[in-house]
Amino acid sequence: MSTTTKRAYNFNAGPSALPLEVLQKAQAELVDFQGTGMSVMELSHRSATFEAVHNEAIANLRKLFAVPDNYEIVFLQGGASLQFSMIPMNFLTEGKRANYVLTGSWSEKALKEAKFSGEAVASVSTKENKYKNIPTEVEVGENDAYVHITSNNTIYGTQWKTFPETGNVPLIADMSSDIMSKPVDISKFGMIYAGAQKNLGPSGVTVAIIRKDLLESANTNLPTMLKYDTFVANNSLYNTPPTFGIYMLGEVLKWIEAQGGLEQVAKNNEAKAALIYDAIDNSNGFYYGHAEEGSRSLMNITFRVADEELEKQFLKEAEEAGFVGLSGHRSVGGCRASTYNAVPTEACQALADFMKAFQAKHQ
Incomplete structure (x- = not known):
């Protein structure tokens, strides 16, 4: 297929540019995926054909991002914004506090949602400096359930170059706008989550990478769809997932591998x-x-x-x-x-x- 298609210079913040090669492959497979006579959007999410797509995407994400075996990978819906609520609901246990580092608008929104679930504080903020910088130090309390950061700030244009050390307190990162843009030492984190629509694929898919011990201590007294365990136990297929988005995410991962x-x-x-x-x-x-x-x-x-x-x-x-x-x-x-x-x-x-x-x- 020709690669001379006239393309805009797309600098959108999200949804954002997708690799042309991925779009062209999706175009070629749109009507008949792997000889099924159906689009991938028409496949049952319970079918062996789609499960293979789904599992390959998870496996490639684990390989490319060097995700250790003691972490689960799940695909969710609701964007990073739903994670702002799910994280404290699952991990902010009684008697603990959630520790947020404010470096921009999205971390502010994450903190706002956490306060509905319990004690949540901003231990460090660069707001007085108009969010022009990333803090050099992070305060970690003995009573912290977790420390939450936003690894890259789309609105203000700042990014963590080195991640903070939080000791025994799990570090949770919203990596929506820089996931898979560079190698990351996953072992530093209790959880990483990201909306796909910037570096991983189209909008509609959210990736969560969660350490197993954090899952084991999570709150279980929650509605089914708000428990991470639900998605772990069902390989992210408890309900109908965004099948086309997962297919596209898988193709983007293959493209990343092809880049080196x-x-x-x-x-x-x-x-x-x-x-x-x-x-x-x-x-x-x-x-x-x-x-x-x-x-x-x-x-x-x-x-x-x-x-x-x-x-x-x-x-x-x-x-x-x-x-x-x-x-x-x-x-x-x-x-x-x-x-x-x-x-x-x-x-x-x-x-x-x-x-x-x-x-x-x-x-």
Whole structure:
């Protein structure tokens, strides 16, 4: 199939770019999947054909992300936002507190939901610094049920470079916007969760990687669909899962492996982000970034044009030139380029060139 399809320069924050090769394969298989005479969307989730797709996706995720055997992998629905509630419902046991590190809007929302289940506090926050940085230290209490962080902040453009040490207290991370963008030492975490719609596939699938001992001590007095054990015991097939989303996630994982695995993907992401950050840093103040240099995200590059009217013109001309999704989040404004795994180097180079040309024309 031709790979010369005209594609937008897609910098959307999520749902976001998917690999062209994956989309083309899905297109080719859409009507007749593996000779079944049915689309994968029409297959019963109880069928052997779909179970093979499902199990292969889990196995490939475990292999590529180097998930140890003492962790369960489950596919859920409801996005990361439902996890904001499920995590404290399952793991915030009586007499304990939940410890949240606030580095942006999504960690604020996670804390808000946790308070419905018990004592939940923000032990550290960078809000006073307008969420421009990642904290250098995290306070861990003896009575903490867990410590929760957001590994990458899509709105403010910050990212944890090294993860905090929390001792015997489980570290739980919302990795929705940087999962599978680089190798991670899974053993540092009690749980990792992520919506798929940024680096793993289409919206509708949520991945949770949970250490078995954490599951064993979880609260069991919960509705069936709000217990992680329900999904572990049924291989994520207790009810009808988002079958097409899981199929696509599986194909994205195969694509990551074909790129050379996470080590190569990480190098690609560093190179892509550097193209845009260099355009910002070498602009003599024409552009300036939101995040402090040591906390800059490789996934979401947030920046402003020094002149507000020129910023509006920049976004207008960028859209006309085929760049999609460059407006910053409505809560902070400005500009944002989301450079997830599937965003090609060519798109990042084109944006950097556009930024330099715009500056030359308007400075």
